[in-house]
Amino acid sequence: MDFILNPFVTILTLLYSIFNQDMVLAIIVFTALIRLLTYPLTAQQMKSSKAMQVVQPELKKLQEKYKNDREKLAAEQMRLYRENGVNPVGGCLPLLIQFPILIALYQAVIHALAASPLSLIDLSGRLLIPGLGDVIPLENRWMGMNLSLPPDMTTGSIIAYALPVLVVITTWLQFKVTTPPMPPSEDGKPNAAASTQQTMGTVMPLMYGFFALSFSVGLSIYFIASNVIGIAQYVLMGKADFRNILPFGLGRTQTAAPALTTPTPTRRDISKGGSSTPPKDSAKPSGGGKPRR
Template identity: 35%
Template sequence: MNKRILSLVILGGLMLLLSGCNVTNPPPISEESEGFWDQFFVWPLYWLIRESSLLLGDNYGLGILVATIIIRLIVLPLMIKQIKSSKKMQELQPEMQKIREKYKNDPQKAQQETMMLFQKHNINPLAGCLPLLVQMPILIAFYHAIIRAPEIKDHNFLWMALGQPDPYYILPILAAITTYLQSKVMGAVMQNNPQMQMMYVLMPIMILAIAVTLPSALSLYWVYGNLFTIVQTYFLYRDKNTQSSPKGGTAK
């Protein structure tokens, strides 16, 4: 059982869903849009991007940056919960290894004992998937906010039109690179198994393949989000390592 594999499967399904979200002639998004999805997901996200952009000189590229930071700050408590869960999982690795060795001929019993161990220490093995699950509707709403808002779809930022794929593939490449860096940072911090190294390669390739077909605004959000996660992870774990160093007696 590996949370990273489950996360990748979920994200892969999401990317396939996004690639098929190209609805023909979708209605423009507005405050009068009806339906739960439009009222509580697409419209609020569109409003956030629009207002942020207006404050920054009608620059929707920077507005997307502000919206990304706000969204990631909202999801931050889930990330902290993921960190705590991952740390507990690391601490229990010796006990989990003993269970695997003791019941190596009885996988079902080993799984039962492992789940009992998780319950004893109040650990949810799927906690690491929570940030990704929360971001799934946000990504889809982001897509709709872009294609259903002419001021975003027709806006140019740097060399690209936000409503069209990057013609030079620069942004998809950046999305793939930052995805790789984010995976490496998270993997180094959470001490993932060596076999997950293959996923560090497959994940960016998948992101690259999908990003070349998506509006540049969505790829821009992905790049911003990856950079935010890298910086966020560094500071969160740096603080934890600083706090734990006196216990190890390494302070001079």
């Protein structure tokens, strides 16, 4: 892991020296750079997830049809994937590649916020640029808090209370925006996948918020920055799905097909195409139909 961690620690320390020893700004910019570098993997994961969602209804039909024949089910599933150009592991591979990168990013923030003498020595040994160790120890005070320690609630600082709340909110928003709603079950039965998705969307943000109470302030800032940048990525790519966060199920009804109704002619239509009632025969001459001389 050091072959990924050491370059990350070096880049984060370099950004710290560039931005006038502002550790918070260095963490935000560093997170944005890593997000940009992993964008192709994110795009591939989104593409695979979308393709799997398209074939999901047909996949459920096959599972119901061949529920007692596993070999036939596997063959039909592969045929369905092949005909629709779907790679069943296409969404997992980018995630597996990103996982060690995200772990290294997380560890880089921890190492850069070194507080003890031993951790400072370890930090200086990880820097790959000569002379960069002159900025050690890094300034870890921000808004009256120590970035290397958990938020201290006893100080009464608004920021200390706000950080865990922002972690919960941004994690929830990113999950909702980047996760499209599951289609309803055709037979009216409860959708197990949708229930699992809803549970994850509730438990995961609360879990991260709980972790933010014991993690360092610098890591909370990293989580918030990562979530906000992730949401911005999806919005800029036009892939953000806001149906999950609309109240009262409005997002789910947006995709419903409109009812077919007979259009009622408007004044504009009447002015273009004539009156809505058949015109009277005004060309018929009066007085017996004889023309005047």
